[in-house]
Amino acid sequence: MKLKDNLTLIHFPILASLALIHAAGVYIYLSYAPEISEALDANNSLSANAEWVIVALSAGVSFLMMSLLVILVRARIQAKLIVKLDYLNHFIRDIGKAEPMPINGIIPETDEIDRLVESVLVMRNNYAIQKKSLEKLAYYDKLTGLPNRDYLVKELNRVIQIARRKKEVIAVLHLDLDEFEKINSHIGRDAGDTLLTLVGERLEKVVRGSDLVQRKGHEKVDQKMLVARTTGAEFSLLLVDIEQPENALKVARRLLDALSVAFVVEEHRILLDACIGISVFPSDGKDAEILLKNADFAVNEASRRGKSEIAYFEKEMNTHALDKFQMEKELRRALDHNELSVQFQPRVSLSDGDVVAFEALVRWQKPGSQLIPAAEFMPVAEETNLICEIGNWVFDRVCRQVQLWREKGYNYLRASINLSEAQLYNSETIDLLKSYMSLYDIPGSSLEVEVTERAILKDIDKAIEVLRQYCTLDITVSLDDFGSDYSSITLLQNLPLDVLKIDRRFICDELNNQNGQKLLKSIITIANNFGLYTVACGVEKQEQVNFFKDAECNFIQGHYFAHPVDADKVTSFLESWMAELTE
Numbered sequence: 001m002k003l004k005d006n007l008t009l010i011h012f013p014i015l016a017s018l019a020l021i022h023a024a025g026v027y028i029y030l031s032y033a034p035e036i037s038e039a040l041d042a043n044n045s046l047s048a049n050a051e052w053v054i055v056a057l058s059a060g061v062s063f064l065m066m067s068l069l070v071i072l073v074r075a076r077i078q079a080k081l082i083v084k085l086d087y088l089n090h091f092i093r094d095i096g097k098a099e100p101m102p103i104n105g106i107i108p109e110t111d112e113i114d115r116l117v118e119s120v121l122v123m124r125n126n127y128a129i130q131k132k133s134l135e136k137l138a139y140y141d142k143l144t145g146l147p148n149r150d151y152l153v154k155e156l157n158r159v160i161q162i163a164r165r166k167k168e169v170i171a172v173l174h175l176d177l178d179e180f181e182k183i184n185s186h187i188g189r190d191a192g193d194t195l196l197t198l199v200g201e202r203l204e205k206v207v208r209g210s211d212l213v214q215r216k217g218h219e220k221v222d223q224k225m226l227v228a229r230t231t232g233a234e235f236s237l238l239l240v241d242i243e244q245p246e247n248a249l250k251v252a253r254r255l256l257d258a259l260s261v262a263f264v265v266e267e268h269r270i271l272l273d274a275c276i277g278i279s280v281f282p283s284d285g286k287d288a289e290i291l292l293k294n295a296d297f298a299v300n301e302a303s304r305r306g307k308s309e310i311a312y313f314e315k316e317m318n319t320h321a322l323d324k325f326q327m328e329k330e331l332r333r334a335l336d337h338n339e340l341s342v343q344f345q346p347r348v349s350l351s352d353g354d355v356v357a358f359e360a361l362v363r364w365q366k367p368g369s370q371l372i373p374a375a376e377f378m379p380v381a382e383e384t385n386l387i388c389e390i391g392n393w394v395f396d397r398v399c400r401q402v403q404l405w406r407e408k409g410y411n412y413l414r415a416s417i418n419l420s421e422a423q424l425y426n427s428e429t430i431d432l433l434k435s436y437m438s439l440y441d442i443p444g445s446s447l448e449v450e451v452t453e454r455a456i457l458k459d460i461d462k463a464i465e466v467l468r469q470y471c472t473l474d475i476t477v478s479l480d481d482f483g484s485d486y487s488s489i490t491l492l493q494n495l496p497l498d499v500l501k502i503d504r505r506f507i508c509d510e511l512n513n514q515n516g517q518k519l520l521k522s523i524i525t526i527a528n529n530f531g532l533y534t535v536a537c538g539v540e541k542q543e544q545v546n547f548f549k550d551a552e553c554n555f556i557q558g559h560y561f562a563h564p565v566d567a568d569k570v571t572s573f574l575e576s577w578m579a580e581l582t583e
Contacts, residue, residue, distance in 0.1 A: 141229040143193055144200035149292075152228040152236055156288035159240050160281060170281040171239040171248035174295035175203075175255065178273040178307055180233035182459050191265045196233065198263050199272070203227045203235060206258045207251070225251075234299075236292065245280040245312070252276045252310045260308070275302035279313040327380045330366070335389060340364055342397045343564035344415070346573070347535060347557045350549045355577055357414040357448060359557065360398045361564050362390065378420075387420045391429070395436045401567050402447070403440040408571055414476060416448040421455035425462060430469050437473075444474035450501065452481050453491065464495060471496050478535075482506070482523070492530050500527040504538020504558070511547065521551045528552065 139151035147155070156172070163170050177199070184192035207225040226238040237255075239248055256274060263270045277298025285291040294313040302311035334340050344358035364372040381387040398415045405413050423429045437444065449470055456463040456479075467477050478499035479491065492500065502523065510516025527534045536548045539558035548556060565573045 141200075144197050144229050146200050146204070146235075147226060147228040149228060149230040149236070152226065152230065152238065153288045153292070155226055156238055156291065159238070160287065163241070163281060166241075168241045169243070169245060170291075171242055171245065171251075172279045172281075172291045172295045173237040173239065173248060173252055173255070174230075174277045174279075174292070174299045175235045175237070175274050176276075176299045176303060177233035177259075178275065178303070179458070183270060183272075185459075185462070187265060187268050187270070191268065195263055195265050195270060196229070198265065199259070200227065200229060200235065202258050203237070203255060206255055207237065230292075236295065245278075245283070248278050248280065249310065249312075252278060256308050256310070273307040275299050275305075275308065276310045277302055277313065278310065284313045324380050324383065327377060328384050328386060331364075331377060331381060331386055331390075334364055334366070335386075335393065339366060340390065340393065342394060342401070342567055344401070344567065344570050345557060345564040346562050346577075347416070347555050348561050349555055350545075350553060355574060356412070356555065357416055358565075358570065359416040359450070360394060360401075360418070362394060363564075382420055382422065385422075387422050388426060388429075391420060391423045392432055395433055397567070398447075399433075399436040399440045399442055401570070402442045405570070406442065406446065410571075410574065411446075414446055414448050416450055416476075416478065418450045418480065419455070421452075421458060424451055424455050424466060425459065430466070430473075433475075434473065444470075445476075448476035448478055448499070450478040450480040453479065456491065456495065460494070467496050489526065492527065492532065497530075497532055499533045499535060501535040501537050501557075502553075507536060507538060507544070511544065517547065520547075524548075524551050524553050 139148060139154070140146065141148045156170075159170060162168070180192070183195065187195070204227050207227055225240070228236050228238075230236045237251070239251060242248060255276065259272050259274050263272065277295045277300070279285060279291045279294035279298060281291055284294045298311045298313040301314075302309040305311065341363050343361045343363050345361060346355045347357040347359065348354070349356050362374045362378070364374075364377055366372060378387070378390075381390055394417060398417055402413070402415050405411075405415075419429070433447075437447070451463070451467070470477055476498045477496060478501055479495065479497050480501050481503040482500050491497075500523075502520070507520070510520055524534050533554045535555040535557055536544070536553050537557050539545060539548070539556045539560045541560065544558075545556060545560060562573065
């Protein structure tokens with residue numbers, strides 16, 4: 001019950017009590033006042049009933065006067081206290097509202113209660129300002145000012161509830177900028193941040209276009225979309241109430257077209273490529289997290305296909321992702337339980353038949369199953385951070401094996417190690433290899449690193465810089481799988497290479513026709529002119545050996561001579577090989 005109502009309830013008992021007290025006083029006065037008593041006794045002019053009439057009239061007049069006084073006091077209390085308490089209650093109830101409100105003029109400051117009300121109003125406004133600031137920190141990207149992933153999830157869950165009731169279609173577009181780290185390294189982190197801001201602004205401008213999609217029952221209307229920066233160089237877009245999933249493709253193409261126009265940042269003219277993955281509600285997921293995850297799967301598939309690609313989510317992508325996740329878990333367990341091993345495949349000189357080097361090949365022996373070749377699990381390792389862990393483990397095993405060879409007198413042998421793309425551009429890789437070389441006391445001339453064309457082409461300038469560091473350690477540098485990808489002759493000219501390894505698939509494709517044979521011979525001649533040793537990989541037949549010997553290829557590697565050998569059998573293999581050569 002309100003305070004003013006309580007005051008009203010209190011008034012009546014108080015007034016009644018005061019009136020009774022007053023009546024009692026009048027009665028006593030009439031009964032005991034000397035003058036009045038004498039007058040009543042002498043004249044007997046007042047009867048007993050008359051006395052009670054006087055008492056009643058006195059009580060009534062008293063009650064009315066006191067009631068008037070109480071009403072005046074109550075009105076004063078109402079004006080000075082209750083109204084202000086109502087103000088105070090109102091401001092306290094609204095303390096969580098986001099919008100501040102003006103203070104001046106609402107409460108004229110006259111007393112302590114006014115100052116209390118004003119203080120509460122100031123507190124309410126400060127809280128509202130802080131709440132808006134916290135919301136901005138929690139739900140908006142500090143760099144671009146766009147909503148972040150948390151806000152996107154919240155908004156996506158909200159519109160999903162609406163779409164579920166209205167049976168509408170929602171699309172989530174996940175956009176990933178290609179090779180943004182490379183751009184960052186070239187133009188600097190600050191300029192890269194500026195570029196991300198410009199990308200966000202351009203995406204917002206595109207989605208505010210007037211003819212992006214057609215909504216149900218409408219012709220070319222402005223479609224509200226949400227653009228969010230989810231992480232790094234990735235953005236997500238929410239497209240609501242589209243007529244059919246295919247309409248999201250129109251938006252995606254519009255976005256890629258917009259990004260294809262060059263950006264200018266600090267006098268740098270930058271061309272961006274991006275890929276977009278699309279997931280659709282309700283077919284691809286029933287909640288925000290699943291839709292975002294599936295859009296991420298789709299953009300990975302688009303990136304795998306090439307640059308500026310668009311891919312819709314398919315269930316097979318989820319299956320692949322689950323398989324990859326399971327493989328990653330098993331690989332981690334394999335590392336912890338020593339299920340991985342290193343085998344060594346010999347490289348044979350065509351001039352004298354000597355074994356001059358061994359390529360280290362990682363194998364995986366799962367309990368109760370056959371040996372798993374690297375081609376089946378290394379792609380998964382390369383998509384995760386496991387590739388660096390496995391690579392570091394290989395460094396240790398190979399350097400220890402080289403030490404054993406040298407202790408047995410095979411000082412001339414080299415061990416060749418494959419470097420993944422992640423290892424090539426990781427600044428810690430070469431330092432780690434140097435530490436193992438020091439630990440096992442082996443020289444750089446006993447080691448060789450192999451890199452692929454694809455890895456080098458990610459950042460040629462950086463690759464050249466890194467490979468030169470290996471050369472300074474007297475480590476041999478090989479270009480692996482030549483002919484499988486781009487086969488650029490300029491690589492032979494610019495890279496600090498020692499060995500060129502011709503890919504086995506290239507050999508199989510070209511060796512069966514005359515033009516292909518001429519091409520292979522030309523490659524060997526060019527490599528020799530550049531001072532590079534050549535290795536023919538995957539050789540399995542005598543006619544292949546004869547061809548490369550005639551073409552003046554330096555080395556052969558393949559099953560024709562030997563399959564990969566376990567580490568503990570390398571020494572016995574070398575002894576038997578030398579024995580056959582001397583026969």
